[in-house]
Amino acid sequence: MPADQAAGRRAKYLTMLLLVVGSGLALLAATQPWFTIRLTDTANHSSSVTVAGSVAAPALTALALAGLALTAALAIAGPVFRIVLALLGVLLGVSVLISAITAVSDAVRASASAITSATGVAGDASIRHLVHSVETEFWPWLAMVAGALIIVAAAAVVVFSRLWPGPSRKYQTRFAGEDGRPAEEVVAEAADGGATPSSDTLDGASEEPSTLDRDAAIDSWDELTRGDDPTR
Template sequence: MTTELPHTTAKRVPFWQRKASLILLAILAALAVFGTTTQTWIHVAIAQGEVAQTDLDIPGNKAAVAVSALAMVALAGAVATSIAGKVARIVTSCIVFLSAAGIVAVVLGIVLDPAAAAMTEVGTATGIEGQPSDATATIFPVLAIVAAVVLGLATLLVLWFGRNWKVRSKYDAAKQESATESDGPIDEIDHWDQLSRGEDPTA
């Protein structure tokens, strides 16, 4: 006679609710934004006389210095969110979200008016302020917007689903483990474990 064991199905947490997945997504999105700033964002054709023409390629870190700075802020905030407690997570997530919104706003201005964004670099290259130029945006500003949108969505998901995340740091995990162990009898091994954590087993 065989006895069938009951099937236990563990509830699988979807990708968009996992702490590790969402924070990793936010970190990768912030890195992607920063990566686009190292590429050419604006291609400029500067008229030199009636026939001559000079081409100028402007990278994102010169066309929009603020984007590089905001991407670094978002990256630092995403990393901090991974170890933050409940209240600190809300603060860091808001900072990351505002950084993502700022990136989108700045880059949209460049995509809509690349000539204005290139004016400073064109003036530096020609020595003439207000030099007429034919400026066009490349694909990289658009990719920066896409990455910033992903960053913002990941942050919103962190804010929403982060309410249900239980263990938030190594300190919380150790405290939870200590509370569980204190419910049962303590043997010699438990004494050593408590001493290794800096606790007094005689208390």
């Protein structure tokens, strides 16, 4: 394998790995507790509410799943569509970052729905009055790292996608020899030059006689089925 093709293959696999890792970390972070809210009611009785990432940043799960789907699409995308997907990947990574940063910057607002479910108290001012302290866990910071990884990987697609290897030749049919030309083209060229192509040059042309014999046998069988004599 040429050095440039090997480098392109490594760049492709590394980029896709970064996308998978970033999306997976974002999905993991969304399932973990982000905040522990300690509340004080009017009777000075303290209690705590644990807020999961899926509550503090509701869009994070969908964004992470979209990142995994984008990775699968990149694996089979062509050069032009690859750039479009990469730009979408940058947007996904930025959205993950915004979701995590917004939640951390105002944990009480991000936890409002969980506090309301636990206490029955609604309204921003009333909820803030109930909050005694907020403890931030490790997971929102991991979500920020995940968003940064997605952005870096998507940007790498834009920069290095021209080096990515093209479709494998195993999905193409009837190639003849090392130059990749169809067998019919090599046969026609050999006929124009007055030469007969060798069996080493062709890998598909040698199958033509057997194909014609098979078709003739099928036609003869059909004639016998209809009661006709194929030897006439």
